[in-house]
Amino acid sequence: MKALKVISFTYKNCELQAVGRLVIDPAERFEKLKALKDKFHFGELFYIATCNRVEFVFSYSHDVDSTFVKKILKFTYPHLTAEDQSYYSVNSAIYTNMSAMEHLLRVSCSLESLVVGEKEILAQVRQMYDECRKWGFTGDFFRLIMNRVVKTAxxxxxDTKIAEKPVSVASLACRKLRDEGLGYDSKFIIIGAGETIQLITKYLHKHNLKNCVIFNRTVSKAQELAEELGGAKALPLSELKNYREGFDVIVTCTGATDPIITTEIYEGLLNGSTDKKVILDLAIPNDTAEEVITNYNLSFISVQQIQEIANQNVKERQSELVFAEQIIDLNIKEFLPILRQRRVELAMREVPVKIKEIKQKAVETVFVEEINSLDPASREILEKVLNYVEKKYISVPMVMAKEIMIQQ
Structure with missing residues (x-):
C-alpha cells in the first residue's frame, strides 16, 4: 500500500473554476496520461475528473510532495503560468498509503462530494478507471483496489440512508410538482432558460413533458432548450404579455430584479380561466408579484420552500455519515489481508516454473545415466514418483503461504 498515491484538486482546496481548468480534454487524455505515466515511471495510473474534482491516482515508490506536484503540473499542463503552478501545488491535497485508500473509498461513496449522497460519483470514478484500464495504464494492484471501492460504495x-432523500433544488422542485397531481397533458409555461430551468425541464421531459412554451430574453437560448425538449415553442420574453393559449403550470427562474408575473400579465395568461393553477418560482427575488400569490386561485411553490426541504434532507444525510465511515473502516480491514494474499500468489507464480526446471535438470543432466540404465517398468514408476512429488511441491507451499496470510 505504500506505493499508492493520490493528488487531489477539489472544491475544498481550490476554486471551482480553477479545478475546471485542470480537466483534460477527452481527445487528448490518452496521450497526456501515457506521457505522464512514462515520464515519471508510475507503475499504474488512472485519472478522475468530475464537475468539482480532478485527481491523479498512481502507484509510485518515491515520496510525493508539493514540489513533485508542481513537476506534474508543469509537464501535464504546459500552458499554466509559474503563478498557476504554485497555486495548484500549494492547494493540492496529497494522500499516500492507507490515507489514499480511505480517500478513494470516501470519494466513491460521495462522502467527499459537494452534495453528500449523490450516487453519480461512483459511476464517474468507474468510467474513468475503465478508460485507463483499457489503455493499459492500470494493472492487478488497482484492479483489487477498484473492486473494493465498488463493493464499499x-x-x-x-445499508445507509445517505442517498435516500434528494437535496438538489431541481429534483425537489420536480417532486413538488408531482405532488400537485399534474397529468402528462398539462400545459407548461417556462420562463427563463438558465441552468436551473434546464435541469427541471430535462427531468420533466423524462416524464413525458410535451406541451410547453418557453419564454426568454435571449430567444436563441429558448430555442436551444425547446429543441432538446422536442416540439416545444420558443418565444421572446416580451411576448409573455400577449400569450393567450392557456396553461396549467408556470415554471419561472430569471435574474430579474422586478416581478415578471404581474397582475396584468397573469390576468392575460389566465384569459378567463378559473381553474386552479400552479406556479413554481425558483427566482431570488421571486418572479411572481405578491398580489398574484395572494389574490388568485393557485398553488405557489417558492425556492425558499424548496431550500428548507433541501436543508433538512442534508441534515439527515449528514447523520448517516457515521454509519458510512464504519463501513469504510471495515472494508479497509478486510482489504489488507486480501492484498497480502494476492501478493503471495503473485510471488509464488515462480514456484511451478522453478520446480519443473529442477526436475528437468535432474532427469536430463544430473541422473541421466542412472535413469537410462533402468528397465522400462522402473523408469515408469520413477516418472510417476517424480510427477507426484512435483505436484505436491507446487501445491503445498502455496496452501501454506495462504494460510499464514489469513492467520495474520
Missing part, C-alpha cells in the same frame, strides 16, 4: 448506498 454499494454497501453504503444500500
Amino acid at each position: 454499494k454497501e453504503i448506498y444500500t
Whole structure:
C-alpha cells in the first residue's frame, strides 16, 4: 500500500473554476496520461475528473510532495503560468498509503462530494478507471483496489440512508410538482432558460413533458432548450404579455430584479380561466408579484420552500455519515489481508516454473545415466514418483503461504 498515491484538486482546496481548468480534454487524455505515466515511471495510473474534482491516482515508490506536484503540473499542463503552478501545488491535497485508500473509498461513496449522497460519483470514478484500464495504464494492484471501492460504495448506498432523500433544488422542485397531481397533458409555461430551468425541464421531459412554451430574453437560448425538449415553442420574453393559449403550470427562474408575473400579465395568461393553477418560482427575488400569490386561485411553490426541504434532507444525510465511515473502516480491514494474499500468489507464480526446471535438470543432466540404465517398468514408476512429488511441491507451499496470510 505504500506505493499508492493520490493528488487531489477539489472544491475544498481550490476554486471551482480553477479545478475546471485542470480537466483534460477527452481527445487528448490518452496521450497526456501515457506521457505522464512514462515520464515519471508510475507503475499504474488512472485519472478522475468530475464537475468539482480532478485527481491523479498512481502507484509510485518515491515520496510525493508539493514540489513533485508542481513537476506534474508543469509537464501535464504546459500552458499554466509559474503563478498557476504554485497555486495548484500549494492547494493540492496529497494522500499516500492507507490515507489514499480511505480517500478513494470516501470519494466513491460521495462522502467527499459537494452534495453528500449523490450516487453519480461512483459511476464517474468507474468510467474513468475503465478508460485507463483499457489503455493499459492500470494493472492487478488497482484492479483489487477498484473492486473494493465498488463493493464499499454499494454497501453504503444500500445499508445507509445517505442517498435516500434528494437535496438538489431541481429534483425537489420536480417532486413538488408531482405532488400537485399534474397529468402528462398539462400545459407548461417556462420562463427563463438558465441552468436551473434546464435541469427541471430535462427531468420533466423524462416524464413525458410535451406541451410547453418557453419564454426568454435571449430567444436563441429558448430555442436551444425547446429543441432538446422536442416540439416545444420558443418565444421572446416580451411576448409573455400577449400569450393567450392557456396553461396549467408556470415554471419561472430569471435574474430579474422586478416581478415578471404581474397582475396584468397573469390576468392575460389566465384569459378567463378559473381553474386552479400552479406556479413554481425558483427566482431570488421571486418572479411572481405578491398580489398574484395572494389574490388568485393557485398553488405557489417558492425556492425558499424548496431550500428548507433541501436543508433538512442534508441534515439527515449528514447523520448517516457515521454509519458510512464504519463501513469504510471495515472494508479497509478486510482489504489488507486480501492484498497480502494476492501478493503471495503473485510471488509464488515462480514456484511451478522453478520446480519443473529442477526436475528437468535432474532427469536430463544430473541422473541421466542412472535413469537410462533402468528397465522400462522402473523408469515408469520413477516418472510417476517424480510427477507426484512435483505436484505436491507446487501445491503445498502455496496452501501454506495462504494460510499464514489469513492467520495474520
